[in-house]
Amino acid sequence: MIDNQTIILAIIVSSIATYLCRSMGVIFSSRLKIDSWIFDWIKCISIGIIVAVISKIIIFPEGILENTSQISRFLATICLIITYYFLGKNILLSVSLGTAVFTILNYYNI
């Protein structure tokens, strides 16, 4: 078991690290205009990072998802994309079906 003091310290330092990223963003955004090319460039980078995070979670997950099978994550993702484009772009329905596929496959250790 981890001792209480270490947990509290970990929460404090992770809060500081997280807020540092956001507050630096506020400082750097002060002169940025919505219609400037830099704004558009940073949007492309933000989307690039978000996509890289998602693909990492699906292909090389860390933490609790590490114990799930690669095939279950792939099939759930394929199911998500197919149902999204073929069932009227319904986000809740496609994500729920994808999650259901993932849960069932892992439930039966596939």
Added chain:
Amino acid sequence: MISSPIKQGIKYSFGTPAIGLGLSMFTFGAFLKSSGFTIWQSFSSTFFAFALPGQFVMADLLIAGGSILNIFFAVLLTNARLFPMTINLIPIIQNNNIPKWKFFFISHLIAVTAWINMFASYPNVKQNNRFEYFLGLGGSLWITSILFTVLGFICSDFINNKILLGLVFFNPLYFLIMTLSNILNRKLLSVFILSATLGPLLNYLSPSWGVLIAGFISGSLGFFYFRIKNDR
């Protein structure tokens, strides 16, 4: 009395965004209980360090026996995506009537779910109302996250572990489909394809920096390619 743009933002967050984030936070709360956290520590984690991937990294490193300095840098790297995301979002909600310090407070609500949904909905909101609208949208997602972390902590003993594991995948699938639904031109599509390919590849070479480098390279390549092409 809650103003109308705030209500509008709250209303937009209810439904899939809140369910997606809520389910992941629920699993996170259950995970913290099994890792030896108390209910107050679980509450504080989402209250103060709100950004799920970083929260998972913090808990994973604690379990693995990582040092406090190690946790700080790992969370900083994991959450570094919030830096460009914040640079991008603040000009959208910018309003000369709002004092600068308030932006430092509202930035705490910037996370992937709120960011994607803000980008999907802000063109329909008047510039002067966007700050309050985001306060409603991001604030309700933050409160939902805190409530579901605590709920997950409380309910963890009654739910099968394999079902809990399934719930945690709801959020990445939701991120993926929300990102896809926001890809409205060939430039963003090229960023998407490049990053989905480079992300795992660079992550394999450098697990700490791979995601950030992949995002930077694919975002820059996609952007400058189309900028040069359109200039011709």
